[in-house]
Amino acid sequence: MESYLSGLFFLPLLVSLLLLILPKNLVKPLVIVAAVALSAMSVIAFSNISGAQYITAPDYTNNIVFGLDVLLLCFFGWVAIQRKSLWVGILSVVQLAGLIYLFFNLSHTQSAQLMVDELSGFMFILINVISSIIAIFSLKYIEQEDCSPFRRKYFLSIIFWFIAAMNLVVSADNLEYFFLFFELTTLASYLLISFRKDEVSEKNAVTALWMNQIGGVALLSAIFYIHLNQLGDITFTNLLSNTGQQAILLPLAFISIAALIKGAQMPFSKWLLGAMVAPTPVSALLHSSTMVKIAPFVILRLSPALKDTSLSMVIIGLTAFVFVAAALGALAQDNFKRILAHSTIALLALMIMMAALGTPTTTIAALVLILFHGISKSMLFLNAGILEKVFHMKETSDMDRLSETGPFTAMVMIIGFMSLLLPPFGAFIGKWLSIETLGSFAIESKLLGALTIVAVAFGGAILTLLYFKVIGVLINRSGETDKISFEKTGMIYRATMYMLLGIITFSIFGLPWLLTQYFSPVSEATLQQAATVTSEGWNMLIGSVSLPIVPLAIAFLMLPATLLTAMFIRFKNVDRAKEYMCGEKVNYSFGSFYFSTEVATPWFYSIGIAFFLAMLMVSLL
Amino acid sequence: MTNMYISIILIIAAPLIGGLLYGFERIVKARMQRRIGPPLLQPFYDFFKLADKRKMVVHSAHAFLGIMHFISLWFALAVLLLGGDLILVIFLHLLSSALLILSAYSTRSVFSHLGANRSAISILAYEPVLIIIAVSIFMLTGSFEAGAAFSSNQPLLYKMPLAFVALLLVLPIKLKKSPFDVAEAHQEVTGGVELEFSGIFYEAVYTAKWLDYVFCYTLIFLFAGSNLLLGFALSIFTFIYLNALDNSTARVNYKQMLRFSLGVSFSLAFINLLINSLS
Amino acid sequence: MNLSGYRKKSPWILHYNAGSCNGCDIEILACLGPKYDIERFGMINTGNPKQSDILLVTGPVTKRSRERLVEIYAQMPEPKVVIACGACASTGGVFRGMYNCEGGVDQYIPVDVYVCGCGTRPEQIIDGVVQGLAILEQKTKELEASVKLNNEAIEENHQVNRRHIAASIK
């Protein structure tokens, strides 16, 4: 067990180093072998975890962690000087001062620094499997990127380093350690976003840096608060064991703020939107398996303590608001990656909301959403990369007729979009569970519950509309030719797509099994409360919510079958006629409905800030 | 058990009932305009005639999606009539409308695209209201099942009158009746999403419209609980209201529709939800 | 099953104005109103060639409109009937011999019924449509081509591609 864990921590680090040193022709095999090994190890690690497992690092690691922290912050300070960014500078200095104070004043008790439980195992699978596929994809993508051979290796190296940092984040128990790993992911994202080295990249990377550093400051504040008020060890375990006490509310609020910043909730959505300028695998990585997933993870981790507190109410309010606002933002976009980014923010809000509700059912919903969102989003972003490099398309309005020139890519993207919201895959179940549990939630806490339902209903409708808008572009074709021949995109691209398709197919057919064997134990371990998934007659009971199996299963099969058949079906003995255009024979190009949310955005941000302040206020009172 | 049989018979007969409803509606509408109007069975004559035309498509995907629109709508109706989960029903209904919209998007036809965009907007206008009504029903009956609403002894109407009003306000959007018929708008976009269908493939879309009638009137029946008489009274009222509205109003554009629906209908349903949750 | 009997019970009409003075068009619209109420016979003015059985053409076919006329005709699924409404549509009427039109719909597409009158009366139109219905009932589902501006339909893979059977004027 321990060996698998250390494998998950150290293998990516090792690969990351090796990639920098080794010659070019060894890169490919190394990445592929490492990807396979990591995925396998994560699965084995998950299946071997039973109950929380504490790992105590030797004493000197405290010093190493401190040293690394200082180095990291110094690097940020250097960035601040180089980029002349006042914000980054101030935040780095503040953190450095706080850290040094803590190092000399905090008694380093012998409590465990790392803790691995089912939730961490769940995240391991998500992080390692999905990121590995993205790493393999990047092999080809980065070849087509215009940069020096060394930078190509460097790019892959950071990806592996990112994986290592993520694996560590989800297994940290001690907040000091968590702080380091948290900042490590910040650093990795900074390096990746600024990879293209042009002006916009640098600017957006710095934005991402300072925003995430606020998260770092918030984390340090949490540590300070615990230390000064002598609330015991600065560990998650300790916080959770004090559930129900007013005193821990403020540190909880600080940690939640840090998480929500990583999760790009408004007003901090800007860093994630700015990250678009990086090479596409970076977006895939940030959006699906790493970085932003820290947010729902942390909230899930804290959910037993958060449940039914005023703090969680504010978090639910914030996420309900963000869900609608970001969905609206997504509907207003034309650029494909931007659409995906906005919808990530919206769905993250939904996940965090589910996590904050903290009932067994919503926890399962959150887990389902986290996993399926990871799979689908990585698939879609990787396809965005293919579109960019192979078809040279960036806007959705350029993409009509893709089903003629690139039917395979179009098909995969359709599957990806369907899996984001619709019943064949998990995400719909997630949305549905949320509406149904929110119903019971609303019975308990009237106004907020009702408002949240409205938000979910409304945001859900907007997102559905959005996905159908894009799917509509993807299946658009003229009746000119009826032949379909799959395009050639390259071996690696094709292979990664097949892997993701395989995972999705597995999840469709294995969903009942996954619910009982995978999601339910994780949620049980997270909440310390049984989350039952049973079947009763024709219904499947998840906690208090019952899902009718038959109609769901039919709907499960109908939608994907319909869309895929539609792509390939050809009626015999039928005429093909021209589209009706009042008899004109002009060729039109098609757009979709657009509107602008630019005027509303500052308002959205202000409301977001108000919510963040409210989080602190309610925990102070 | 008898309930079950009734539901199954209703499901199988749904296109017939819908067709008769549609035929009757055309007569009533004509009478309101002081015309005589077509025979009652006119929709079925149309049906048979359409089956007899030479088959023609824009491309197969488009026609196929149209057929699937019909099938999925029938399926949604079946789940509703069997007393299934309301959220699921609303979702399935959304799915079937979405398939029609997708079929329109799949062609390179200007009017289809316009119609599809407008239909998409109208989904945005009515879907949240329906979900809120479903949640209100949940608060009153403690279950999302339509069956619970059908069998409740006290009609839901008395507890949620505002939600009923909201439903009445969004039904014209769903059934594409004036003033909210931008999605179809024969004079502007010549039918919008259904423009490119012809012959036997149009039949699917045409009969789907009948199913939509049955679907909407079943939603009305939800409010009557187990009181069938009240259910019929409400349906007749709705029928007259819809036709009178259709005949007496002019079309508004999609922005006005969205604003009205989200401003008025949505708020009504929401106030109703609040009242239900507070009491 | 023989369904051709239903054709005359639900004739759907497409009305195309090929450059008329609007006189005949107004008369056609009058047919829809309460006085003549052609919906009694199940007729609908669809405005959409793909769902129509009867093409009512008014006007002398101007040079601007002829290509569109043929295109629309090609988009109507068989069986279909063309009714030329008014003197213009039948022969060119008052516009005959003018530089911008060629006089008569039958120069471009096969016409089944000619309705006379400069400003046809609604009764005449209804009568013409009824005669057209008799013809419609006899028609088969064979592909019908236009008189001029006609390309052969291509059959490939058991599908007839009629996208380009309406040729454009060079």
Ligand code: SF4
């Ligand atoms: S026939 Fe007479 S009324 Fe009709 S379009 Fe020609 S000129 Fe006008």
